[in-house]
């Protein structure tokens with residue numbers, strides 16, 4: 105299996121991404137690192153710990169990371185993910201999921217060195233920890249097998265500003281640094297806007313357990329108004345698509361581009377800019393997912409959920 109570290113800000117779609125990653129044999133989740141994002145760091149860390157408890161995976165080490173973006177103001181998303189940053193009925197964390205002593209950025213560097221080129225890092229929250237890890241270890245990209253990032257909106261509108269997606273907008277300076285230096289594979293709104301599952305399938309889920317009821321809440325975290333605003337049929341489970349792409353490489357089709365992230369004005373902060381017409385002299389510095397096999401994605405995610413709820 106592919107050793108995988110997940111940098112996360114749970115978050116309802118983060119919860120489903122973690123469920124998928126922990127359920128599939130192709131992936132070996134060797135750690136979680138938390139970051140501010142959908143809620144404060146204290147809340148996202150508590151949520152990540154609770155998720156490990158409710159998936160019965162307290163063996164996975166967890167580090168706690170950046171409280172604030174590099175220079176931007178903290179902006180959280182409880183209006184989307186619920187009070188405390190996540191919906192559902194989560195157990196209180198126990199001492200079994202006590203965070204490590206070291207910071208997420210340090211933990212990322214340590215794991216990358218330990219796996220020496222074999223580790224995949226999936227960043228599904230703001231990129232503050234990854235940017236800090238790059239500052240600690242500029243050779244991080246060479247020490248990783250792959251860096252996959254859920255974030256950005258390359259050729260479609262943003263979800264928090266006309267140009268910017270939430271994870272990139274939450275810490276534009278960090279996103280700019282990571283895109284410039286870390287050769288990421290970007291899984292942004294171009295594909296994740298379609299990362300939903302059928303409403304009838306959600307309706308069929310058993311709600312007799314706390315986990316069953318939580319899963320239903322995670323799949324339906326956008327309100328009716330928000331669904332209308334984003335023109336979604338059902339809630340987009342953004343983060344899980346990035347993980348599905350690691351489980352099965354045929355899920356995502358990517359293109360290489362020279363990419364940059366805007367940091368200058370209120371208009372462009374967090375915007376992912378891809379040079380699709382080769383008008384800059386920039387060399388390609390990463391890839392962007394532009395197409396996805398949603399059928400296969402749905403099969404992977406719904407299968408993982410069904411099996412998790414059965415046990």
Ligand code: BDR
Nearest residue numbers: 115117118228270271342
């Ligand atoms: C991203 O923003 C967060 O709210 C979600 O968890 C996801 O990582 C989608 O724009």
Ligand code: CA
Nearest residue numbers: 115118228229
């Ligand atoms: Ca997230």
